[in-house]
Amino acid sequence: MTSPTVFFGGTFSVRTGGRGLHEITSRVQDVVSGSRVQRGLCTVFLHHTSASLIITENADQDVASDLEAFLSRLVVDGDRLFKHRSEGPDDMSAHVRTALTQTTLGIPVAGGRCDLGTWQGIFLWEHRHRHHDRRVSVAIVGELAG
Secondary structure (H helix, E strand, O other): OOOOEEEEEEEEEEEOOOOEEEEOHHHHHHHHHHHOEEEEEEEEEEOOOOEEEEEEEOOOHHHHHHHHHHHHHHOOOOOOOOOOOOOOOOHHHHHHHHHHOOOEEEEEEEOOEEOOOOOEEEEEEEOOOOOOEEEEEEEEEEEEOO
16 A cells, blocks of 8 residues: 655745855755655745755865855856846846756655755855845655555
8 A cells, every 4th residue: 555645845934144055954854854754755946036056065164165166256246248237236146146056956855854965965055145034945745654
């Protein structure tokens, strides 16, 4: 007999301290655990156009600073190419950074937890210089424990 398929969702806010990576792995894991889904899929969605989501190493802080350094070289704040400047020199560059990364992640669920690799963490990547309150939705679909 198979377990019933269920859907569960939750939303939380993250207050960022400005540009950079903010780990949200434990917050996502809390929603997954609360769903009681043992095997399935977790979708994480960010409701913004100037921040993004990534999965990257969470053991060495140099990874975060290296990613930020690379993206800062690739997408320059205040680039004269950009016409959209209504919210400051980091506004359009933040939109480009988001377009190059992603606002949705799909993560397998196994054993009632996100099935991440040993050194993987889920991060909200703030692309604006000042702090923001960011809304994250988590949806889990899968099977409950038998």
